Structures are given as structure tokens and as C-alpha cells.
Amino acid sequence: MVFLLQYIYKLLSTLSIKLGTGDIAKYPFLNEASDYIRETHFDFEEFNRPEMRHIINRAAERMETELISGTIYQKLDKYEVEILTFLVTLMVAKYIGIGLILKKYSLFEAMRAERFLSEDLKKERNEQRKHLLLSKIFEELFKVTVDVDSTDNRLFKVRVTDYLMRASHFHEQEWKLINRLVHMGYVYLDAEETVRLIRSELSTLIYNRVKSMTLSTFPETIKLKADELRVKLVPKYEHSIYRVTGYYPPCIRHALKVMNQGENLPHSARLMLATYMLAIGKSIDDIVILFHNAPDFNEKITRYQVEHLAGTKGSHTKYSVPSCEKLRNENLCFATEECSGIINPSQFGRNSKNYNG
Amino acid sequence: MVSSINNNSYEKNIVLLRSAFREYYFKHSKIIEIPERIEEREFGFMLFEAGMIRHLSFRNIGELLATLIKEVPSDVYCSNAYYRFPTYDMHEKQWVGADLIFDIDAKDLHLPCEAMHSYIICANCGEPQEIKADVCIYCKTGKLNHVSIPCNKCNYGLKKEVKHLVDFLISDLGIKEKTISIYFSGNNGYHIHISDIEFHRLDSQARSDIIGYLIGNDMMTESIGIRKAEASSDGFLVKFPKSGMMYGWRRRIAQKLGIDQTSTTKLHNMVQQKGGYSGFKAELLKMAKDIGVRIDPQVTMDVHRIFRMAGTINSKSGLTKIRCNNEIESFDPLNDACLLSDKEVNVEMKVPIKLKLRGQSFKIRKETARIPVYAAVYLICKGLARVN
Numbered sequence: 001m002v003f004l005l006q007y008i009y010k011l012l013s014t015l016s017i018k019l020g021t022g023d024i025a026k027y028p029f030l031n032e033a034s035d036y037i038r039e040t041h042f043d044f045e046e047f048n049r050p051e052m053r054h055i056i057n058r059a060a061e062r063m064e065t066e067l068i069s070g071t072i073y074q075k076l077d078k079y080e081v082e083i084l085t086f087l088v089t090l091m092v093a094k095y096i097g098i099g100l101i102l103k104k105y106s107l108f109e110a111m112r113a114e115r116f117l118s119e120d121l122k123k124e125r126n127e128q129r130k131h132l133l134l135s136k137i138f139e140e141l142f143k144v145t146v147d148v149d150s151t152d153n154r155l156f157k158v159r160v161t162d163y164l165m166r167a168s169h170f171h172e173q174e175w176k177l178i179n180r181l182v183h184m185g186y187v188y189l190d191a192e193e194t195v196r197l198i199r200s201e202l203s204t205l206i207y208n209r210v211k212s213m214t215l216s217t218f219p220e221t222i223k224l225k226a227d228e229l230r231v232k233l234v235p236k237y238e239h240s241i242y243r244v245t246g247y248y249p250p251c252i253r254h255a256l257k258v259m260n261q262g263e264n265l266p267h268s269a270r271l272m273l274a275t276y277m278l279a280i281g282k283s284i285d286d287i288v289i290l291f292h293n294a295p296d297f298n299e300k301i302t303r304y305q306v307e308h309l310a311g312t313k314g315s316h317t318k319y320s321v322p323s324c325e326k327l328r329n330e331n332l333c334f335a336t337e338e339c340s341g342i343i344n345p346s347q348f349g350r351n352s353k354n355y356n357g
Numbered sequence: 358m359v360s361s362i363n364n365n366s367y368e369k370n371i372v373l374l375r376s377a378f379r380e381y382y383f384k385h386s387k388i389i390e391i392p393e394r395i396e397e398r399e400f401g402f403m404l405f406e407a408g409m410i411r412h413l414s415f416r417n418i419g420e421l422l423a424t425l426i427k428e429v430p431s432d433v434y435c436s437n438a439y440y441r442f443p444t445y446d447m448h449e450k451q452w453v454g455a456d457l458i459f460d461i462d463a464k465d466l467h468l469p470c471e472a473m474h475s476y477i478i479c480a481n482c483g484e485p486q487e488i489k490a491d492v493c494i495y496c497k498t499g500k501l502n503h504v505s506i507p508c509n510k511c512n513y514g515l516k517k518e519v520k521h522l523v524d525f526l527i528s529d530l531g532i533k534e535k536t537i538s539i540y541f542s543g544n545n546g547y548h549i550h551i552s553d554i555e556f557h558r559l560d561s562q563a564r565s566d567i568i569g570y571l572i573g574n575d576m577m578t579e580s581i582g583i584r585k586a587e588a589s590s591d592g593f594l595v596k597f598p599k600s601g602m603m604y605g606w607r608r609r610i611a612q613k614l615g616i617d618q619t620s621t622t623k624l625h626n627m628v629q630q631k632g633g634y635s636g637f638k639a640e641l642l643k644m645a646k647d648i649g650v651r652i653d654p655q656v657t658m659d660v661h662r663i664f665r666m667a668g669t670i671n672s673k674s675g676l677t678k679i680r681c682n683n684e685i686e687s688f689d690p691l692n693d694a695c696l697l698s699d700k701e702v703n704v705e706m707k708v709p710i711k712l713k714l715r716g717q718s719f720k721i722r723k724e725t726a727r728i729p730v731y732a733a734v735y736l737i738c739k740g741l742a743r744v745n
Contacts, residue, residue, distance in 0.1 A: 155600055160530050161555045164563035177570040178645070179580040183604035185531015190599070266562055328447070329659045330561045335448070 019136060025079035026116040028086035029109075029206055030136060036083055047088065047219040055081065059088035060225050066108035067101060067233055073112060088222060094210050095218050095226040100237050100293060102210055103203075103262030107295040110202035114195045121191035127153070142201045146194060147186075156194040157186040166197045169266045171305075200264055203295065249348035250334040251327055252276050262293050268322075268330045270294075272345070274309050275321045279346045284310060321346045366705075369744040370737050371405050375429045377697045377730050378670055381677075382425045385696055388677065389425075389668030391418040393552065397439040397453070401663040402430035403672070411663065414443040431672035434663035437550075439557070447661060454557030457564065458664060459571075460656035461518045462546035463511045470510040476708065478502050478740035485707050485741070504739045506712055507545045507690070516685055519547050522650045525571055526551070529605050541690045543671025543678040548664065565658050570606075573649025578638050581610055583628055591633030595625045609648050610641070670697075675734035692716055697731035703745040704733045710741060 024033050046052060062073040062085060076082065089109075093102045117137065124130045130148060134156075138144045144162045149155035160182060167175040181188040189197070218226075248256065255273045258265055265273070270291070277287045284306050291302045304313060311318030323344050327333040342348055382389075392398050400413040400421070415421040425433065436443070437458050441451035463471070477486040479493035480500040492498060505511075519539060526532040526549075536553040559567075569575055578584075578593075581602065586592030602611045602618050611617060616624050631637040656662065665671060665678050677696050681688040695715045709722045714732050721728070725745050728736075736742035 152599070159555070161559060161563075164559055164566055168560075168563040168566040173575055173577055174579065176575050177566045178573065178575060178606055179577045181598070181600040181605055181607060182529045182570070183531075184528065188600045268562060329655075329661065331660075 019132065021079040023120075023133070023136075025076060025082035026120070027113055027137065028083050029113070029141075029202070029209065031140070033083045033086070036079075037087065042084075044091075044215070044219055048221050052084075052221065055084045056088055056221055056225050059085045059092060060229060063089055063092060063105060063229060064232065066112075067104055068236065072108060072115060076116075088225075090206075090210050090213065091215070091218060091222050092226045092229060094213050094215065095223060096230050096233070098230075098234070098237060100260075100262040101233055102207060103295055104237075106203040106207040106210070107199075109206050110199050113202060114199055118192040118195040121156070121195065122154070138198065141205060142198055144198065149188060154190060155188050156191065157188050158194065158197065160185050160187055163187040163189075163197065166200070169200075169264070171267050171270075247349060249276075249339060249342075249345040250336050251332055251345055254334045255332070256290075259290065259293050262295055264295050266330075269332050270305075271309070271319070272322050272327060272332055274306050275319050276345055278306075278310050278318075279321050284312075320344075366743045373702060373730070373744050374431070374672070374675075374734060374737065375405060377675070377734050378431070379426060379429045380698055381670060381696060382422065382429070385668075385677075386422050388679065388696070389418065389422065389666070390680070392435050392666070394439055395421075397441070397443060399436040399438070399440060399443040399450070399663060400666075401434040401436075402428065403432040403434070404428065405431045412444050412446070425669075433666045433669035435666040436661070436663050438660055438662075452660065454554075455660045457551040457553070457556040457559070457567070458657060458662075459522060459549040459551075460542070460546060460653040461515060461522065461549070461651065462542070462653055463505065463507060463515055464545070465651045465653060466511075466514050466518060468511055468514050470508055471505065474506045474508055476504050476506075476739075476741060478504055478707075483707070483740055483743070502740065504741070505545055506710070506739065506741075511545065512688075512690060515545075515547055516688070518651055519549065519685065522549060522571065522652065525650060529570070530567070532556070537682070538667075538680060539682050539685055540667055541676075541679050541681050541688065541694050543665060543669075543676045543694065544673045547681075548678070550667075561658050561660050564660065565654070568652065568654045568657050571650045571652060572654065573606075573645030573647075576606065576610075576641055576645040578634065578641055581607055581641070583624070583634070583637065585634045591635055593628055593634040593637070595621050595628065597621065606645070610644065613644055613648065673738055675731065675738045695731050695735070697734055699729040699731060701727050701729055702733045703727050704736065704742040705745040706736070706742050708741055710736065 019030070019032055024030060024036065027033070047056065058075075058077075058081070062075075065071055065073045077085070086109075089105070093105050096102075117133070120133055121130060124133070127148065130153075134146045134148075138146045144158060147157050149157055160177075163180070164177065167177070173179065177187070252273060255265055255269045258269070259273070273290070274287055277290065282290075284303065287306045288299060288303050291297055291306075294302075307313040309319040321344055322330075324333060324335070324339070324342060327345070328335075339348065395418065396414065396416050398414070399411065400415060401409060401411040402413065403409050415424070436455075438450075438455035439453045441453060443450060445451075477489070478484070478501070479486065479496060480502050481498055482493060482496040484493065484495045486494055486501060488494065490501075493501060523534075523537060523539075526537060527534060532551055532553055536551055538550040538552065540548045540550065542548050580598070582595055582597040584594045584596070586594055597618050598607070602608060602616070614624070614627060616627075628634070628637040631640050656664075667678050667680060670677055675697055676690060676694040679694045681693070684693070691712070691714050699715075703725060704727075705725050706721050706723070711718075711720045712732075712735075713719070714735060715729075717729075717732075719728060719732055733742065733744070737744065
């Protein structure tokens with residue numbers, strides 16, 4: 001009964017208030033932003049009008065900041081400007097058509113929203129508005145229920161399973177469940193931690209928005225700006241496609257393919273990839289480059305981790321390639337007939353080598 | 358554990374086991390639990406003389422029972438996973454989820470009584486070994502197996518560990534008691550099955566994180582408020598986390614250390630006594646391991662595994678894997694899971710033995726004995742006797 005009353009209260013409080021325009025400016029991926037575009041009958045050809053130049057330049061500036069400087073775009077304008085700027089960035093990313101660039105841009109946009117959202121959750125004193133934000137972003141978009149702790153409103157609680165489905169793929173030790181406050185099926189987090197949980201999904205949401213965009217023609221002004229940007233971006237992103245040779249075992253080929261698409265490989269797959277490359281004699285530098293396409297790539301951290309696996313840093317224990325059985329358990333095995341008789345990916349191709357020789 | 362060097366004796370053993378197992382499946386079919394969503398599960402049989410068969414599927418319990426009585430497998434397994442196509446190859450099955458399962462085995466508890474009731478048996482010739490060696494002292498080739506006749510202390514230790522696990526599952530992970538099924542494994546351990554559908558969707562990685570939580574792996578000092586000071590290698594700061602020390606692992610550690618949210622100075626002194634940050638970190642890791650639950654990590658992590666099915670016989674002992682949720686306190690595996698026939702058969706003993714099964718004490722010193730089938734099967738499965 002108590003839970004029912006709490007639920008009804010929450011529902012009523014959510015219905016009685018609406019998102020402000022400031023929220024839509026910060027979170028332009030929300031359905032309310034799309035409604036705005038629809039309700040104002042905005043025609044994309046309007047981007048060719050001179051007064052729209054400001055928006056297009058702003059969109060380019062935002063993409064350059066994120067994709068070239070590698071920093072989050074901080075500026076925040078009024079909602080009409082933000083919604084249109086965001087729309088232009090999506091159209092530019094679509095027109096450029098390079099998957100890796102889109103992946104990276106989606107991740108930065110997710111991190112930009114993450115920053116606003118954690119600030120809002122920390123500063124918002126109105127409990128109803130706090131609930132509304134949680135429901136609009138976490139529940140409506142990602143089906144994750146987040147509640148404010150009843151004894152300390154600086155804390156948020158998420159179901160253990162919702163937490164594990166996301167945080168178990170993070171690399172840092174602090175995200176391991178044992179290092180969290182866990183009680184009666186909930187994990188308690190502060191605002192930043194709560195928001196960090198959905199970074200990957202937010203990034204995928206933005207990525208999919210662009211992927212599913214169907215545009216027969218692009219406004220000329222957007223095409224011109226996209227071409228300018230492409231010239232700047234291609235040298236930075238083109239070199240990092242790692243060649244997938246036919247000689248790697250299928251598990252490694254699959255991981256490389258995922259990595260080349262700029263997708264987030266789980267920790268276990270990264271460990272497999274790095275230990276395998278070390279086992280076949282690749283240099284640390286070569287292996288670090290291989291991870292360049294990871295959306296959360298950080299050269300310093302990656303180098304340390306690879307050196308740790310190689311046994312040159314940290315515990316000074318050289319890690320071996322996980323066995324086929326372990327990889328099967330972790331859903332990382334994509335065995336083909338060529339794998340028959342091997343129990344570790346590092347044995348792949350040894351027989352055929354002898355045969356060929 | 359039915360070794361094969363003496364073909365005549367081996368065949369006689371198999372005949373007895375098959376007959377006892379068939380009678381069991383015929384008479385005790387109600388004990389066999391129907392797995393939920395049976396049609397989405399993969400089944401596997403270990404056959405007495407033909408190895409393992411996997412990728413089987415049954416539409417209902419009747420179909421399964423008929424096959425058990427006809428084929429009489431030595432062991433019956435069922436996947437924890439649900440598949441769209443359970444009979445296809447592993448890559449084509451289309452995994453849709455899996456029950457969460459934990460395995461507590463006496464061998465992982467390292468109980469002091471273990472050495473008192475363990476035997477080393479050659480897997481090739483079946484002979485017990487009087488001395489510890491790398492290969493069999495008789496046939497010089499065989500792999501050596503350790504078998505154990507669990508005692509009351511083993512059972513007590515196992516139950517204590519089960520209760521410890523259940524406490525973690527309910528009070529920390531919020532798993533509802535009614536979704537927790539506790540089974541005696543049929544040999545020397547317990548299986549804990551969680552049917553809560555919220556946990557079905559978790560992949561191997563997420564389950565691995567649950568294991569780390571339960572066994573007490575990778576605990577950081579920071580999670581209880583001790584941070585490394587940048588200035589020196591062993592310097593530290595104490596500031597309790599804002600989410601408090603009242604629940605979960607933090608409560609367990611606080612209880613062990615005798616501290617609460619107000620004990621900043623006390624904790625500071627404790628860390629200093631351990632030589633600073635690194636010393637305390639090592640102490641905390643050890644403490645967490647001691648407090649954690651002793652489970653087999655591989656079993657829980659594997660989302661494609663086939664598990665011994667509840668209500669079927671374990672060929673390592675002839676005992677039944679049986680549910681014991683409500684009677685865990687009074688549950689006696691050597692009585693409550695011993696369900697084979699009590700007709701008598703002659704056996705040849707390999708070692709003198711003393712044990713209690715189904716309330717009856719057996720002290721067999723002579724080389725041959727006439728004992729009930731349930732006791733004969735138990736000793737044959739353990740490799741300590743053969744059909745005479």
C-alpha cells in the first residue's frame with residue numbers, strides 16, 4: 001500500500017510539471033526537442049537562409065571542439081539555438097558519413113549531456129523536477145528506474161541488475177560492485193556516478209538518431225560546412241583503421257572489427273586482444289595504436305594497461321591469452337572449422353603453418 | 358569413479374548401477390523437478406559406457422522420464438540457460454537468458470576433517486593407494502582421484518556457507534527468498550538456484566562482478582573512506598563515504614573493525630598500526646576474503662553450462678540431487694538423499710569402511726559383505742568397493 005501511494009505521488013508530481021526550455025537546450029535528444037521542430041513546421045531548406053549562418057558555424061565549432069580538440073563543448077545558448085545547432089551537427093555527421101567520426105561525436109555529445117545532467121541532479125532542490133529529469137532521461141529513454149534516496153537526497157539508487165548490466169563493462173576498479181554501497185537490491189550512487197552509467201546508451205541513442213535519419217537532399221550550406229570539416233577530420237581518423245588480416249583467429253578478427261567500427265569493446269575482449277597481440281610478438285606501441293578507435297581511448301591509460309599485461313609494469317606478471325573455454329563463457333568465441341583442435345587462440349593456425357611449410 | 362581395468366568386475370558394477378538407477382527413475386519420478394520453460398532448455402546425459410551427449414531437448418517431463426527409464430544415464434544435466442533453439446549448436450542456439458546458480462563444494466572450504474575421510478583411488482585400475490604418489494603404485498599409469506566420505510562436520514560447514522550466501526543474496530542483492538532454491542548436489546556440496554527473472558538477462562561479465570562481490574575480491578580501501586595521500590607512498594586520509602557504513606560490505610568491514618561512521622580517529626589509528634595505506638590495503642583484502650562466501654566462480658559465470666538436474670542421481674555417490682530449502686537445518690544428505698533400493702547384494706571391499714547411510718551404521722572390516730543396494734552403489738560410485 002505504501003509503495004502504491006508513493007508511486008501515485010510520483011506519477012502525479014511528474015504530470016503536474018513539465019520540462020522547461022532550459023532543459024530542452026541541455027538535452028536536445030529528448031522527444032520534446034523533436035516535438036519543437038515538428039510543431040514549428042521547420043523546413044530544413046531554411047538552413048540556407050543567411051540568418052542561419054550563425055547556427056551552422058556554431059554547429060561546426062561544436063564538432064571541431066569535440067572531434068579535433070577532444071574536449072567537451074561547454075557553451076549553452078537558448079533552447080531554439082541549441083535544438084537547431086544539435087540538428088545541424090547530426091546532419092553534418094550524416095553527410096560526412098564516416099562511422100568512426102559519428103561514434104566519437106556521439107560519445108562527446110553523451111558526455112556533454114552527462115555533465116549538464118549531473119549538475120542538474122546535484123543542484124536541483126525541487127524534488128518533483130528532479131524526479132521528472134530522472135524519469136524523462138533514465139526511464140523514458142533507457143528503461144532504467146532511478147530513485148532518490150529517502151534519507152539523503154544527494155544519493156540515487158538503481159537496481160543491482162541495471163547497475164551490473166552497465167558498470168560490469170567499465171574498467172575502473174571503483175565500479176566493481178564490491179566497492180559500492182549495495183543494500184536490498186539497490187546500488188547507491190551520487191549524481192555523477194548515476195549519470196555515468198548511461199553514457200554508452202546515450203551515445204548509442206545519438207548515433208542511432210543519425211543512422212536512422214533519411215534525407216533525400218541536404219541543404220547546400222550544410223553540405224559546404226560538412227565538406228570543410230571532412231578535410232580537417234579525415235587525416236585524424238583515417239590512419240587509425242587497423243588492418244584485419246585473415247590470419248587471426250575469428251575471436252580476434254571479430255574484436256578488431258568491432259574496434260574498427262569505433263564500438264566499445266568489453267573489458268574481457270580488450271584483455272583478449274591485448275594478450276593475443278603480445279603473444280604473437282606485437283610491440284607495445286603497435287598494440288596501443290590498435291586501441292585508438294575505442295570511444296573512450298586514453299593513450300596513457302591504455303599504454304599502462306598493455307604494459308601491465310606484458311609484465312613490464314605493475315605486478316610484473318605476464319598475462320597469458322585466455323583459453324577458448326573462458327572466451328566461450330564470456331561470449332567472445334566465434335569459432336569456425338579452422339579452430340578445431342585448439343584450446344587457446346594463440347594456437348590458431350599453427351597446424352596449417354606446418355602444413356603449408 | 359567406476360574404473361575399468363578389471364572388465365568382468367567393471368561390467369558387473371555397471372549392471373548393478375543401471376538396474377538401481379532405473380528402479381529409482383521408475384519409482385521416484387515425482388522427485389524429479391520439472392524445470393521452468395522446459396522446452397527452452399538444453400539437456401545432456403552422461404551414459405555409463407558412451408560418454409556425454411548434449412544438445413537434447415524435451416517438450417515435457419513425460420518425454421524426459423520415458424528417456425531416463427529407457428536409456429538410464431549415469432548423470433542427467435539441464436542448462437541454466439533458456440534458448441530459442443536448444444538442440445542447435447552452441448552458436449546457433451540463440452541465448453535468451455539464464456538462471457543464476459551458485460555451487461558450494463566441500464573441496465573449496467578446505468575443512469580440517471577432509472584428510473580424515475579421504476581416499477586416493479587410481480582412475481585406471483581402481484585400486485586405493487596406501488601412500489601418496491604421482492602415479493598409481495600398482496598399474497603405474499593411472500590418474501589418481503581423491504574421494505571423500507563426508508562427515509557431519511563437512512555437512513555442518515557446507516550448510517553454514519549456504520546460509521552465509523543466502524544472507525548476501527537477500528540482504529545485499531535483494532533476491533526474494535521464494536526465488537531461492539537450495540539443493541544438495543548429490544555428492545559433497547550444495548547448489549543454489551535463483552529463478553528471479555530480473556537476473557536472467559545478466560551476461561557472464563555481470564555474473565563475474567556478482568562473484569567478486571560475494572567472494573570478497575578487489576575491495577578498495579577507498580570504498581570505506583581511506584584514501585592515499587599524494588605526498589608520500591604510505592600516507593593516507595580518512596573520510597567516511599557520504600553513503601555511510603550501515604549496509605553491505607561496508608557494514609561487514611565496520612563490524613569486523615569495530616567502527617562506525619563516527620570513528621574517524623579510531624580508523625586512522627588502525628591504518629597507522631598496519632604501517633599506513635599499503636599495509637592496511639593488504640589487511641583489508643585478506644579480511645574481505647575471510648568474510649566472503651566460498652563459491653566456485655566458474656559455475657556462476659558460465660551462462661551456457663549444463664547442471665545436474667534436480668531429482669536425478671549423482672553417479673559420484675548414488676545419492677540424489679534434492680531440494681532442501683525448508684529443512685536445511687535438519688537436512689542429512691546421507692539419509693534424506695539416499696533413495697535407492699534396500700535389496701541386498703554382495704560386494705568386495707577395497708578398504709575397510711565405517712559409515713552411516715539411511716540411519717544404518719556400516720562397519721565393514723572383512724573383504725566381502727552383503728549390504729543394501731543403496732550402500733553398495735554408494736561405495737562402488739566412490740570407488741571403494743566392487744560387485745562380488
